Amino acid sequence: MEFFDRAETWDRAVIEAAQVVRLRNTVEQAGRCAFYAERFAEAKVTAADIRTPDDIRRIPFTTKDDLRSQYPEGLLCVPRDEIVRMHSSSGTTGTPVAICHTRNDLNSWADLMARSMYMAGVRRSDVFQNMSGYGLFTGGLGIHAGAERLGCMTIPAGAGNTLRQIKLVKDFRTTVIHIIPSYALVLANTLRENGEDPSALPLRIALIGAEPHSKETRQRVEEALGVTAYNSFGLSEMNGPGVAFECQEQNGLHVWEDAYLVEIIDPDTGEYVAEGELGELVLSTLCRVGMPILRYRTRDLTRFLPGNCACGRMHRRIDRIQGRTDDMFIIKGVNIYPMQIEHVIMGRPEVGQNYLIVLENEGPKEDIKIKVEIRDEYFVEDMRALQGLQQKIARRLQSEILVTPKVELVQPNSLPTSEGKATRVLDLREK
Numbered sequence: 001m002e003f004f005d006r007a008e009t010w011d012r013a014v015i016e017a018a019q020v021v022r023l024r025n026t027v028e029q030a031g032r033c034a035f036y037a038e039r040f041a042e043a044k045v046t047a048a049d050i051r052t053p054d055d056i057r058r059i060p061f062t063t064k065d066d067l068r069s070q071y072p073e074g075l076l077c078v079p080r081d082e083i084v085r086m087h088s089s090s091g092t093t094g095t096p097v098a099i100c101h102t103r104n105d106l107n108s109w110a111d112l113m114a115r116s117m118y119m120a121g122v123r124r125s126d127v128f129q130n131m132s133g134y135g136l137f138t139g140g141l142g143i144h145a146g147a148e149r150l151g152c153m154t155i156p157a158g159a160g161n162t163l164r165q166i167k168l169v170k171d172f173r174t175t176v177i178h179i180i181p182s183y184a185l186v187l188a189n190t191l192r193e194n195g196e197d198p199s200a201l202p203l204r205i206a207l208i209g210a211e212p213h214s215k216e217t218r219q220r221v222e223e224a225l226g227v228t229a230y231n232s233f234g235l236s237e238m239n240g241p242g243v244a245f246e247c248q249e250q251n252g253l254h255v256w257e258d259a260y261l262v263e264i265i266d267p268d269t270g271e272y273v274a275e276g277e278l279g280e281l282v283l284s285t286l287c288r289v290g291m292p293i294l295r296y297r298t299r300d301l302t303r304f305l306p307g308n309c310a311c312g313r314m315h316r317r318i319d320r321i322q323g324r325t326d327d328m329f330i331i332k333g334v335n336i337y338p339m340q341i342e343h344v345i346m347g348r349p350e351v352g353q354n355y356l357i358v359l360e361n362e363g364p365k366e367d368i369k370i371k372v373e374i375r376d377e378y379f380v381e382d383m384r385a386l387q388g389l390q391q392k393i394a395r396r397l398q399s400e401i402l403v404t405p406k407v408e409l410v411q412p413n414s415l416p417t418s419e420g421k422a423t424r425v426l427d428l429r430e431k
């Protein structure tokens with residue numbers, strides 16, 4: 001097994017020893033801004049109280065609202081002159097949050113990103129095309145820096161302009177791409193429409209992330225683009241991509257525990273969930289100096305995967321993200337996550353590359369309608385065949401989500417697409 005960074009070979013004892021030292025330093029550093037200084041004083045905790053990684057439980061949580069309340073620079077813990085870059089969350093869920101990085105912060109982020117890509121099999125001989133948006137979004141510059149650190153020829157293509165993407169892939173013999181999964185499905189459709197044979201393209205690896213996606217979606221991306229796809233997880237608050245990444249086992253994401261302290265809690269009680277149970281991911285930076293963040297409640301739902309990974313890395317693995325606590329909607333009294341629906345739909349061979357969940361109501365009567373694109377070859381004139389398919393999908397969904405949805409089959413490419421994070425749920429209910 002080849003590694004990019006020595007930290008990948010650390011055993012649990014070494015990881016935990018490093019965590020204690022780094023957590024202590026982080027508490028010390030975070031205390032330089034008024035926000036954390038007050039928090040620590042209230043909780044009566046100081047750096048000296050950190051003796052084991054578990055002592056992190058003495059520190060209060062940080063929420064998205066806390067970060068918003070400190071926007072833009074309240075959490076700065078170094079003189080402003082030391083900041084060389086600012087990033088901001090894409091604002092999927094409201095007011096933005098800004099994170100400022102020192103040169104060293106950017107350096108260690110690039111190292112983590114390079115390490116992640118190397119783990120997925122990317123080498124300096126690869127040509128890397130970044131098909132995600134740049135700008136404030138960390139999936140642009142964040143991944144870009146990792147690819148350059150690795151030494152790949154790096155093409156900052158950005159998102160969209162799908163035909164130009166394909167031309168670049170061919171002209172520069174791109175072997176690795178980074179792409180948001182819903183946009184990967186758009187790319188897949190465009191390839192198909194243009195009669196391109198994916199196996200004739202030089203692509204071999206896709207790094208996919210930035211939004212929840214089912215394993216069925218991953219499989220589709222792999223088949224349609226002729227690649228192996230690796231799940232990439234991160235969030236702006238924790239730098240961005242490079243927090244947790246899949247190794248070549250493709251079985252869960254290793255969290256880089258030398259750089260992040262990871263916890264999973266019951267979102268209602270704040271207590272740890274039992275090993276292997278689903279809960280909210282809580283992360284702390286261990287190496288960041290510009291804006292350290294402790295016990296950040298990500299709202300992302302996942303679980304620890306038990307046992308050791310066959311790749312030999314001892315950094316713990318989390319399961320693919322099931323969704324966010326704030327993704328959940330309630331219809332007819334039942335709690336539903338969009339991923340449950342995607343899992344069923346994307347597993348059907350007749351289904352094309354896009355779907356949309358629409359929530360509607362007429363007075364107190366609520367309905368969930370799921371618009372599903374059907375592949376050309378299944379979009380036949382035969383009404384009975386179509387109705388049969390519609391009922392089959394509705395039944396499968398019903399057994400997964402426990403309410404009966406209305407399923408509407410629509411033509412390929414008729415639903416709105418996005419180059420960034422997809423909007424999967426349209427809530428038209430009157431409040």
Ligand code: ADP
Nearest residue numbers: 089090091092209210211212232233235236321
């Ligand atoms: P925003 O919170 O505005 O979307 P970010 O760009 O920082 O801003 O997005 C981070 C979020 O994106 C994560 O908290 C998570 O919800 C989602 N995300 C990122 N990577 C993945 C992934 N591989 N699987 C599922 N969700 C992901």
Ligand code: ZN
Nearest residue numbers: 247249309311
């Ligand atoms: Zn592994």
